[in-house]
Amino acid sequence: MNNKTTAIALVTDFGLQDGYVGIMKGAIASINPHLTVIDITHEIPPQNIAAGRFCLMNAYPYFPDGTVYVAVIDPGVGSQRRGVAIQFAQGYLVGPDNGLFSGILRLSEAIAAVELTNTNYWRVQDPSSTFHGRDIFAPVGAHLASGVPLNALGTSICCDSLVKFPLREVTITDNKINGCIQYIDHFGNIITNISRELIRYKNWSVEIGQKQIKKGLTYGDVDTGELVGLIGSHGWVEIAVNGGNAQQKLQVNWGDLVTVTVGLT
Amino acid sequence: MNNKTTAIALVTDFGLQDGYVGIMKGAIASINPHLTVIDITHEIPPQNIAAGRFCLMNAYPYFPDGTVYVAVIDPGVGSQRRGVAIQFAQGYLVGPDNGLFSGILRLSEAIAAVELTNTNYWRVQDPSSTFHGRDIFAPVGAHLASGVPLNALGTSICCDSLVKFPLREVTITDNKINGCIQYIDHFGNIITNISRELIRYKNWSVEIGQKQIKKGLTYGDVDTGELVGLIGSHGWVEIAVNGGNAQQKLQVNWGDLVTVTVGLT
Amino acid sequence: MNNKTTAIALVTDFGLQDGYVGIMKGAIASINPHLTVIDITHEIPPQNIAAGRFCLMNAYPYFPDGTVYVAVIDPGVGSQRRGVAIQFAQGYLVGPDNGLFSGILRLSEAIAAVELTNTNYWRVQDPSSTFHGRDIFAPVGAHLASGVPLNALGTSICCDSLVKFPLREVTITDNKINGCIQYIDHFGNIITNISRELIRYKNWSVEIGQKQIKKGLTYGDVDTGELVGLIGSHGWVEIAVNGGNAQQKLQVNWGDLVTVTVGLT
Numbered sequence: 001m002n003n004k005t006t007a008i009a010l011v012t013d014f015g016l017q018d019g020y021v022g023i024m025k026g027a028i029a030s031i032n033p034h035l036t037v038i039d040i041t042h043e044i045p046p047q048n049i050a051a052g053r054f055c056l057m058n059a060y061p062y063f064p065d066g067t068v069y070v071a072v073i074d075p076g077v078g079s080q081r082r083g084v085a086i087q088f089a090q091g092y093l094v095g096p097d098n099g100l101f102s103g104i105l106r107l108s109e110a111i112a113a114v115e116l117t118n119t120n121y122w123r124v125q126d127p128s129s130t131f132h133g134r135d136i137f138a139p140v141g142a143h144l145a146s147g148v149p150l151n152a153l154g155t156s157i158c159c160d161s162l163v164k165f166p167l168r169e170v171t172i173t174d175n176k177i178n179g180c181i182q183y184i185d186h187f188g189n190i191i192t193n194i195s196r197e198l199i200r201y202k203n204w205s206v207e208i209g210q211k212q213i214k215k216g217l218t219y220g221d222v223d224t225g226e227l228v229g230l231i232g233s234h235g236w237v238e239i240a241v242n243g244g245n246a247q248q249k250l251q252v253n254w255g256d257l258v259t260v261t262v263g264l265t
Numbered sequence: 266m267n268n269k270t271t272a273i274a275l276v277t278d279f280g281l282q283d284g285y286v287g288i289m290k291g292a293i294a295s296i297n298p299h300l301t302v303i304d305i306t307h308e309i310p311p312q313n314i315a316a317g318r319f320c321l322m323n324a325y326p327y328f329p330d331g332t333v334y335v336a337v338i339d340p341g342v343g344s345q346r347r348g349v350a351i352q353f354a355q356g357y358l359v360g361p362d363n364g365l366f367s368g369i370l371r372l373s374e375a376i377a378a379v380e381l382t383n384t385n386y387w388r389v390q391d392p393s394s395t396f397h398g399r400d401i402f403a404p405v406g407a408h409l410a411s412g413v414p415l416n417a418l419g420t421s422i423c424c425d426s427l428v429k430f431p432l433r434e435v436t437i438t439d440n441k442i443n444g445c446i447q448y449i450d451h452f453g454n455i456i457t458n459i460s461r462e463l464i465r466y467k468n469w470s471v472e473i474g475q476k477q478i479k480k481g482l483t484y485g486d487v488d489t490g491e492l493v494g495l496i497g498s499h500g501w502v503e504i505a506v507n508g509g510n511a512q513q514k515l516q517v518n519w520g521d522l523v524t525v526t527v528g529l530t
Numbered sequence: 531m532n533n534k535t536t537a538i539a540l541v542t543d544f545g546l547q548d549g550y551v552g553i554m555k556g557a558i559a560s561i562n563p564h565l566t567v568i569d570i571t572h573e574i575p576p577q578n579i580a581a582g583r584f585c586l587m588n589a590y591p592y593f594p595d596g597t598v599y600v601a602v603i604d605p606g607v608g609s610q611r612r613g614v615a616i617q618f619a620q621g622y623l624v625g626p627d628n629g630l631f632s633g634i635l636r637l638s639e640a641i642a643a644v645e646l647t648n649t650n651y652w653r654v655q656d657p658s659s660t661f662h663g664r665d666i667f668a669p670v671g672a673h674l675a676s677g678v679p680l681n682a683l684g685t686s687i688c689c690d691s692l693v694k695f696p697l698r699e700v701t702i703t704d705n706k707i708n709g710c711i712q713y714i715d716h717f718g719n720i721i722t723n724i725s726r727e728l729i730r731y732k733n734w735s736v737e738i739g740q741k742q743i744k745k746g747l748t749y750g751d752v753d754t755g756e757l758v759g760l761i762g763s764h765g766w767v768e769i770a771v772n773g774g775n776a777q778q779k780l781q782v783n784w785g786d787l788v789t790v791t792v793g794l795t
Contacts, residue, residue, distance in 0.1 A: 006563075007556075007559050007563060009552065009556065011549070015308075015451050016281070016304075016306060016307070016308055016546070017308040017450070017451040018304055018306065018320065018450045018451055019305045019306040019320040019323060019324050021304075021306075021319075022276075022303060022304055022305030022324055023305070023323070023324050023327045025303045025304075026272075026274065026303065026327035026328035026332075027327045029272050029303060029328065029329050030327065030328065030329045033271075033272060033301055033329060036559060037564055038552060038555045038556060039546075039552055039555075040549045040552030040556075041546060041547060041548065041551075041552055042546070042551045043546055043547040046452065049506075053550075055549040056528065058549060058553070059549050059552055059553050059556060061558065062556035062557045062653075062664065063556035063559065063561060064552045064559050064560045064562065067556075076485075077483070078482065078484075078485065079483070079485060080484035109593045123327075128497075128498040129482055129483050129495075129496060130483060130484070130495075130498045131498030134498065135498075140654075160378075182696065184546070186545050186547040186548055187576070198539070205394070206790070208405060216609070217608065217659055217661060218608035218609070218659050219608075219660070220606075220608065220609060222516055223516075230660075231665065232658075232660060233658040233660045233661030236501060243577075266566050280571075280716050281546070281571060281572070281573055281574040282574075282715070282716040283571065283585065283715045283716055284541075284571045284585040284588060284589050285569045286569075286571075287539065287568060287589055288570070288589050289568030290568045290569075290592035291537075291539065291570075291589060291594070291597075292592045293567065293591035294566060294593065294594050295592065295593065295594045298536075298537060298566055298594060311717070341750075342748070343747065343748035343749075343750065344661060344748070344750060348689045389593075393763040394747055394748050394751070395748060395760075395762060396763030399592065399763065434766075439579055474733070508597045510613055
């Protein structure tokens with residue numbers, strides 16, 4: 001059994017009000033009380049797989065190697081969707097196979113994957129039809145973090161068969177980069193799927209709806225209440241309002257088209 | 266002093282905004298930094314003992330043996346209500362004697378109980394009149410989890426004298442089971458006090474207000490926006506709306522009557 | 531490297547929704563997974579330095595000696611404001627030099643301070659311009675808590691040069707003590723900067739706006755919905771409504787003048 005250095009990182013849409021997260025942690029501690037459990041967030045908007053995918057992808061570069069990520073945004077719980085565990089170079093992913101993990105898997109290749117069919121590593125043989133986080137995913141994560149090998153957890157599956165979240169791909173034409181909104185944070189900041197690396201010019205602006213927004217370096221580069229485009233802390237083009245809420249100001253939504261225009265302006 | 270394997274599980278209505286919970290954890294770490302502290306929830310609706318009782322009762326089966334539960338939903342703080350510690354087979358309960366613990370004690374018998382009168386295990390001899398969580402309950406919980414015996418904490422009291430929360434008892438007549446709403450979660454799901462074990466027929470429906478609701482197995486068994494009755498993840502009859510809020514749809518409240526009708530329909 | 535007994539206590543305005551706090555904890559665990567990380571709060575109102583200062587000051591007496599406090603309420607991130615680490619008798623403070631720490635420093639003298647200029651203890655040499663919590667403050671805190679000496683972290687600065695938060699000072703004239711609102715909690719309780727020690731009479735009342743409010747000992751000393759003045763759990767004169775929200779009832783705000791009148795009435 002590993003010692004306290006192994007981390008389990010949790011992402012769910014359970015909220016913190018009803019004790020569901022506490023119960024998952026109780027289930028983990030019942031298997032191995034020495035694990036370090038770290039909350040990434042439990043306030044993913046209900047059933048918003050896109051938001052869960054984004055938070056996992058952004059958190060993953062900052063966690064220790066060997067971390068086991070247990071993620072439960074699971075609109076299909078109780079249906080035929082698969083429960084999976086995935087091994088990649090820096091750790092493990094455990095949760096429903098619904099696209100949640102396709103952000104991390106863009107950054108780091110899957111080495112192996114299993115469908116969670118071995119009920120010996122579940123909390124009970126007949127899990128609840130509505131709370132696999134408690135009965136399957138948290139226990140499996142605790143066992144993985146405690147040294148149980150991936151292939152003991154179930155039937156091997158092809159990594160290519162893992163569900164990918166259908167996010168609009170970035171396309172580049174001349175001096176324009178087309179992408180979309182992949183996340184809106186609780187401040188109303190709009191985060192696109194256009195990454196820093198794609199912008200090879202010092203000057204750029206970003207267009208959303210009919211609105212053209214100038215580039216800045218920090219929120220404070222524009223007056224209070226004004227829109228600014230910048231490279232956010234995760235390396236994506238982001239649209240913010242200094243001291244305000246960009247989503248409310250622009251009335252945009254997840255998935256909406258965003259265009260960056262680069263070059264001399 | 267026990268090592269890191271002993272867990273303290275916390276339930277309060279303090280919210281996470283003002284630092285009160287952090288202060289309780291500081292008080293615990295000051296006594297024994299090796300304890301594993303697990304939050305069940307701190308967002309119990311203010312002074313809602315029914316909600317605290319329910320969250321404790323539902324969490325308890327999933328925590329390790331020996332866990333010390335510290336619960337502070339305490340409308341009577343500063344008045345004459347007793348502070349107590351209770352020993353039961355799987356662990357300890359610490360908090361105000363106001364019915365909070367009567368859910369767990371329905372599942373597991375009390376072995377012994379004390380009123381918290383020994384100020385040596387408090388943080389200070391003269392505690393604040395408004396924050397016993399910091400000054401009494403968290404320190405006492407930390408000492409218990411660190412090996413101090415129950416009877417050192419105060420005067421022995423009769424387990425039968427512990428306050429019970431006044432929840433409407435379930436009654437059964439012919440093919441009808443009458444119970445009540447014992448919890449409403451933050452999704453608006455309505456959880457009754459009618460347990461899975463009482464329903465011995467394959468077919469059943471549930472009535473609340475004037476509304477008759479059919480049984481399903483998962484939320485997805487009905488169309489979006491429709492009501493469904495099901496056995497929830499904690500084993501209680503539950504009423505939900507697929508993708509919606511059952512409390513808002515039905516305009517019901519804590520304690521309201523619920524009737525399950527079983528048999529061929 | 532210290533063992534698990536060293537605590538890092540966190541205060542931010544990041545909220546719990548977007549995973550920013552989880553990322554800071556990942557950055558800490560990547561440096562030293564044996565540290566005990568304790569959340570004081572992450573729901574400081576956005577950019578409200580006064581609230582952060584107050585929560586730190588109130589939490590600090592209850593944490594173990596040697597705790598490293600990492601605080602990130604940082605409206606000036608990306609501008610020229612300094613990042614600092616401060617040593618005092620009971621622990622360390624790490625964060626932006628904007629007045630956040632001036633509450634703790636009222637209670638406990640600074641022994642030494644540095645500007646965080648040694649990038650070897652940052653997560654990366656070129657930090658994000660918007661997320662110093664992840665790239666500078668959390669890593670520096672983890673290194674400090676793991677035994678790195680303060681003076682390795684950067685250039686020594688004069689403790690007197692640390693920014694003080696501009697809170698109205700308490701003044702005393704005859705039987706009147708003038709202070710201000712220094713915090714409003716999420717229940718709407720109003721907390722002044724007038725401390726218990728200043729009130730040397732048994733009888734007192736408190737005035738705010740044009741309203742005179744009588745002293746009680748607990749919330750329950752007045753009828754439901756009525757205002758009461760009391761000494762709160764942190765030792766400050768506080769104004770509350772039994773079962774209600776004092777801020778909403780009084781329509782007051784942070785910094786507003788409050789007067790306590792002492793003596794026979």
